């Protein structure tokens with residue numbers, strides 16, 4: 001395990017700086033020093049903002065997509081989509097925010113489950129750059145080209 005700080009939640013200059021036995025939390029750029037971190041977890045326990053998470057050194061393998069899980073995920077995503085549509089039909093900024101939030105939740109569900117690829121312009125640029133370079137044997141050039149040709153890129 002090692003500690004990771006979410007900078008946006010961090011209020012700076014408090015407890016983790018004092019409890020860390022190795023000084024790993026006290027860095028110029030606010031990113032916890034992974035080399036010095038021993039994974040003791042004291043910083044995460046002491047943080048009043050919940051800004052530090054303990055992360056495993058090796059992530060567990062993705063769970064197989066068994067049918068009941070896929071069905072539950074689809075049902076949840078559909079429900080979020082319906083809520084987006086309902087909120088979008090209402091006037092006002094709160095309804096607009098609600099619609100957007102439901103869209104993001106539905107997309108997150110699908111993305112985290114491995115059913116959705118990133119569709120930003122950055123991905124298009126990355127794929128284009130990858131294809132322009134010479135590659136070692138085994139690079140899935142055809143797959144990269146297919147992604148570039150078929151992904152509905154949007155921002």
Ligand code: SF4
Pocket residue numbers: 002003019020021022023024025032036037038039040041042043044
């Ligand atoms: S987990 Fe322990 S060693 Fe690592 S940064 Fe936090 S307090 Fe320091």
Ligand code: SF4
Pocket residue numbers: 005009010011012013014015016017046047048049050051052
């Ligand atoms: S204890 Fe939490 S809020 Fe305070 S400096 Fe550390 S990470 Fe930031």
